[in-house]
Amino acid sequence: MEVRLGPVTLHNPIVAASGTFGHGDEVAALCDPSRLGAVTAKSQAVFAWPGNPAPRLHPAAAGMVNAVGLQGRGIAHWIEHDLPALRARGARVIASIWGHSVDDYAAAAASLRPATDDLVALEVNLSCPNLHHGDARHAGAAMTAPMFAQDARLSSDVVDAVHAAAPELPLLAKLSPGVPELPEIAGAVLDAGAIGLTLVNTARALLIDAEARRPALGGRGGGLSGAAIKPLALRAVHDVTQAHPSVPVIGTGGVMTGTDAVEMLLAGATAVGVGTATFLDPKATLRIADELARWCAAHGVAAVRELTGGLRWPDLDADGEETT
16 A cells, blocks of 8 residues: 655545645644555645634535635644644644745744654645635635646746755645636646645635625635535646656545545546545545455555556547557
């Protein structure tokens, strides 16, 4: 079950996705994190941030939409109060950072340097869809505000600054599914110093309360996650790993079962992020890891890494018919 994300070795490929496993050991108290490949903590900025107004979560068909807005008490608080509890339970921790500007990201990365020995990697969240990205510091802003992950140059600038501020930590850039130039943006962040990618974040979405004639969430728009976005995530992982064959990817989006995890690996992922499933069952990550191991055993797969990029496209003849 062992996999490698560049210089990082995980004893299995299942990773708890950022924002779904708590700040510290809230979920870890119910789900043994030492049995997972890694836990990605909720994204933190160098400053405290209140997040979006309530309500912040709402069910949707085959998933949910959230507009939490990256609420957190800041990296210093996280290092002092949350990280130790998570590490005490045996978790291999991937920190996640965000900011409103390139300087914010650089400051966040620098603030993590005292905790380097307690981290296996650093995820750079460039793609939260339910936050106003720019200089304005106000939650609940227009849902059409741009994000860093929509621009190759901005994404590259952020990763370059983070890499300079925390060169000891392997960097993973978390990108958005709603970008047609995703392989190009992936290439830009890899050139800037990322050793791998997390694909994908939630997809921009809007829920409407028909009776009130208002958005259902306090932050106006939000991010769709869950089974509904698995096809988007599979396509993103496939397209990016075809364009960048050697890049390690944590394939994330709609993974609810062990078979879903197999599909993500076949699409090209090296590891698999599990997020919304944890809202249904706090132990979902462990169940999915066990289901993946059983699938491999039942199908004669000796090493789970053999599945990565193993998607078989049919050969077609001149008439578009599949050949034998």
